[in-house]
Amino acid sequence: MGRIVSNFFISLDGVTEAPDQWHFPYFNDEMGAAIGAGMQEAAGFLMGRKLYDEWSAYWPTAEADQDFAEFINNTRKYVVSNTLEKADWNNTTVVSGDVVAKLREIKEQADGDIEMSGSATTVRWLLANGLLDELRLLVHPIVVGHGQRLFEGTPTHALKLVKSETFQTGVLNLAYVPAAG
Numbered sequence: 001m002g003r004i005v006s007n008f009f010i011s012l013d014g015v016t017e018a019p020d021q022w023h024f025p026y027f028n029d030e031m032g033a034a035i036g037a038g039m040q041e042a043a044g045f046l047m048g049r050k051l052y053d054e055w056s057a058y059w060p061t062a063e064a065d066q067d068f069a070e071f072i073n074n075t076r077k078y079v080v081s082n083t084l085e086k087a088d089w090n091n092t093t094v095v096s097g098d099v100v101a102k103l104r105e106i107k108e109q110a111d112g113d114i115e116m117s118g119s120a121t122t123v124r125w126l127l128a129n130g131l132l133d134e135l136r137l138l139v140h141p142i143v144v145g146h147g148q149r150l151f152e153g154t155p156t157h158a159l160k161l162v163k164s165e166t167f168q169t170g171v172l173n174l175a176y177v178p179a180a181g
Contacts, residue, residue: 002110
């Protein structure tokens with residue numbers, strides 16, 4: 001059985017929006033290895049409609065970051081959307097209708113992790129519906145001061161820390177699972 005695992009670059013003040021504007025000074029081989037390990041465990045990639053629209057327009061013809069381009073273009077992709085009728089990007093399935101039931105079925109049939117990143121809205125929805133199995137955060141030692149935060153306006157969810165590591169750049173590599181009870 002697979003798991004849904006969410007990954008985020010996040011600032012100390014909880015900002016996940018526009019990491020391209022603050023994340024790169026902290027990227028090093030340690031972070032690359034952590035991200036690469038997650039990619040190797042992936043049986044698929046879950047995304048919302050907005051991320052799908054952005055990535056499907058960019059990655060199929062991207063010349064930069066060929067390792068990630070090859071991974072994302074060839075891996076199975078699941079798009080949560082009740083408005084997207086057709087997905088032309090290679091190996092993409094639109095998940096609509098009873099999304100909770102369909103994602104549970106996808107998890108049961110998966111032979112690895114279903115990775116998810118980039119959408120705070122989607123991860124909040126997954127957590128609220130009991131579908132998120134692990135939350136991985138790369139906490140950057142920076143206060144961004146503006147932008148969408150990961151858990152703005154959400155109800156309380158208890159989490160349990162299952163992994164922690166500090167990179168040389170001061171980035172914390174943290175993994176949480178929903179706390180029992």
